[in-house]
Amino acid sequence: MIGSLLIANRGEIACRIIRTARAMGVRTVAVYSDADADALHVRQADEAVHIGPSPARESYLVGDKIIAAAKQTGAEAIHPGYGFLSENADFAQAVLDAGLIWVGPKPDSIRAMGLKDAAKARMIAAGVPVTPGYLGDDQSPARLQAEADAIGYPVLIKAVAGGGGKGMRRVENAAEFADMLASCQREAASSFGDDRVLLEKYILSPRHIEVQVFGDSYGNVVHLFERDCSLQRRHQKVIEEAPAPGMSDETRAAVCQAAVNAARAVDYVGAGTIEFIADASEGLRADRIWFMEMNTRLQVEHPVTEEITGVDLVEWQLRVASGEPIPKRQDELAIDGWAIEARLYAEDPAKGFLPSVGRLEAFDLGDAARIETGVEEGADVSPFYDPMIAKVITWGETRDDAREQLIDALDTAVVWPIRSNAGFLVKALEHPAFVAADLDTGLIARDGDALTPDALPSEDALAEAAGRIVGDAALSGFRLNAAPNRTVRLLVDGEAVEIEAREPGEEIEDDGLLLTEAGQTWSVTPFRAGGVAAGGAADGAILSPMPGRITAVEVAAGQSVAKGQKLVTLEAMKMEHGLVAPFDGMVAELDAEAGQQVAEGRMLVRIERAEAA
Template identity: 75%
Template sequence: MIKSLLIANRGEIACRVIRTARKLGVRTIAVYSDADAKALHVRMADEAVHIGAAPVRESYLLGDRIIAAAKATEAEAIHPGYGFLSENAEFAQSVLDAGLIWVGPNPASITAMGLKDEAKRRMQDAGVPTTPGYLGEDQSPERLKAEADAIGYPVLIKAVAGGGGKGMRKVDAAADFADALASCQREAASSFGNESVLLEKWVTNPRHIEVQVFGDTHGNVVHLFERDCSLQRRHQKVIEEAPAPGMDAATREAVCAAAVAAAKAVDYVGAGTIEFIADGSEGLRADRIWFMEMNTRLQVEHPVTEEITGQDLVEWQLRVASGEALPKRQDELAINGWAMEARLYAEDPAKGFLPSIGRLDTFAIGPAYRIDTGVEQGAEISAFYDPMIAKLIAWAPDRDAARLSLAATLDQTVIWPLKTNAGFLRKALLHPAFANAKLDTGLIGSEGDALLPDVIPSDTVLTEAAETIAAPGPLAGFRLNAQPRRDGRFLLDGMPVSVVLGPTEDNEPAPSALIAEGGQVWQLLPWRAGGAAGGDASDGAILSPMPGRVIAVAVSTGEMVIKGQKLLTLEAMKMEHSLVAPFDGTVVELNVSEGGQVSEGARLAMVGKAEAA
């Protein structure tokens, strides 16, 4: 067994790897950027090495510094986690060339499956079914447009080096293709350094089914059954579960066998995931499930597989990397119960899921079967990294029990002052379509506002919180022979509200209260403490919702615009965010240029209202 391990990652996955390594008696070394000097994974590890500035290109993507850190601390092996350099064949080879153990597949396997077009060709040669599309080398916009027209709309544009839902665009009509292609290529170049794309036919009622595979250096390859990751927002997974609802034994056998064949076709070693797209219009059928891509690393959602199989996949990784055979044969693996995972993000669903950045003053997750996190109360959520703050995992004997257990955890989660998607996740879990396993990857998009959390708490909860502020003394809420009720004025997250209150003692009001309901959290302040409400939000000022970089300016000063017209595109948290005109008018002020860095709240532009005719 490996004796010492450097984890070339941060946050939740670094903490996850450290826990298993500690269980096995393996010494751990963390790496960290300026922004992560006080991070949980740094304190959990036996040693830690600073590798650079906060931006990932100046720290976590610097392979040379990571290898140097491993050498300096006498680490035997490097575990890449997921993201960052985990699927970088050049880095994997550099690790091996440095005389270190790479806890992952051979560089040749990463290369073979790293580019989606080449991977699809290999799968076709191996007899694995693939979706119709275009894999050609001619990447001219004219050729891509012609191929998309031939395939028929809707089509999906995918970055060949993509992953994590980035570099993907669905195009519904020919007129939209050029803009979607440019945006996809720009995001792909920024995220992966490769703007090449492929085209696929958009599948009706698509479901995302993936199979966990594992290989060793002794020629053994097994699967650990499937996961369903169909609940997605903008191609990014939101809630995952295992096994897949509606998967019968015959279909499972066919799909899992195809996954093993795919892994064997590239001599795969270690943990990997074969992702399939299924046409769910007639249920899950083997002849309507096609290979999509392979992720040559451990997946974010691996805990649900661990919970239904009783296996520690990180331990499997370390044992395989140490030269051992797989811990289990295929006939020794079985499905037990049901598991679900929800990805808890620091983001505001009410504002288009913009990341929420700052300090976690309150970080209390409700009772859960399992919590995988890389933060704790008092931690800072940075603009430099993915805003996922925890994975909440439920296990139960059946799907419905697991679903309700996870919803209950979210219901009792209190995080402040950052906004989270806890309320959104809870609504998704309780939505009738999800409850009845009527799944497809477009469910969230089609439901829209129905899944957004409540803007204000219920009257009962609001009144209880208001009375706590107005009368914190022992007689609060007492009603016998009560005085007449009265109105109290408060600020709810800065919004003025009036609450009918009961009689109170002449006590000094409490300064504030946090209200939690359904996974949502609000702050209630006495009116005099908060002052008057803010100004009119429709004055035309275009403010930056978060720190970021301006990657496109679509208008100029003096230009007439219409409501909803794109003005600027901001890149932050590895995502693009479009800022649009709030009404018809004229651009009277433009304070940024392409490539400029902006801070949260900065006034980027100003739109003056069009005069009435």
């Protein structure tokens, strides 16, 4: 068994790996950047090594620094987690060449599945069903247009080296194909340094089904059943569950066997996931489920598989990397109950899912669910990395049991002053289509507005909060549902509101309180003259929510604007974020120009309300 392990990652997955390694008696080594000097995974590991500045390209993506850290600390093995270098075949080979154990598949297996066109060709040879499309070497626009016409519209253009939702275009008809192709090729060249594309038939009622596979060095390969990851936003998974709703035993057997065949075709060792696209217009049928790609690593959503099988996949990874066979045979694996996972992000759904950074002054996810996180109360959420702060996982005897438990856990999640998507997740779990398991990958895109959480707490919640803040003994004796008896002015995250107070609890006049409802947390304080925080959206000041670069300024000083109109575009955390007008009004001040680097909290625009303009 491996005696010491370096985790070449950060955040929740590093903490997750450390937990299992510790239980197995394996010494752990963490690596960290400047931004992560006080991070949870650093403190949980037995030893930690600083590997560079905050940007990932200068720290977590520098393989030489990670291998040097392993040598320095005497670590025998390197576990890459997911993301960063986890699917980098050259890094895997460098680890092996350094005389270390690579906790992952063989470099050749990673390469075989790394390019979508080559992977599909290999799957066709292995008898694995693939989506109808074109994988050819002829990349001329004329040939690609002809192939798209033959496949039939709509078609999907995908970058051969793509990933993370980039380098993809849906084409509705022949007339728009040429422009969409050129756009996709430009993005592919910019993002991946490779402008080659493949074509696929676009599935009109798509579901994302994936199968967890596991192989060892003795030729054994098993599957641990399927997961459904159909609830997505911009091609990024939001909620995952296992097993897949509506999956018959016959279809499950066919799809899982196809996944095992795919893994065998690349001599796979370790944990991996075979991703399929299903045409669910007539339910889940084996003849309408096709191979998309393979992820040659542990997946973010692996906990739901662990919950229904009772298997610790990280333990299996360490055992197989140590030269042991897979701990269980296929006939020893079975599905028990249902599990659902929600990804909790530090982002604001009400502002276009703009990432939220800063200090977590309050962070409490309770103890009613399995929580995988790399942060804790008092930690800083950095602008340098993915904004996922936790995964919340529940298990139940039935799908409804697991779903209701997850709603309960998210309902009471306290995340403040950082914004989170917990309220959005609650609404998604309560959406009639999700409840009925009438799923497809376009659900959020279609119904996103209905999933946006309310901007303010309910009147009942505010009334109770007002009673607590007032703390007036004269109100005692009134029930929560009694007639209101005092109008109170409050600041709710800096926005002034009036509410009728209900029966008070203990007085908290000075500091106010944190109010949590349906997954959202607000700061509620007494209103005082001039009490609206300067620089808040309530007075029209638009601040930079994080360090970044201005890429576009959409307005001019003195211009009239409407609520929701884009004012400035900020590039940060590898994404562009539009900052919008909080209400109708006029641009009273403008302090932003394209190309400018700005600090967090800098005022970029100030809007005067229409009535004051």
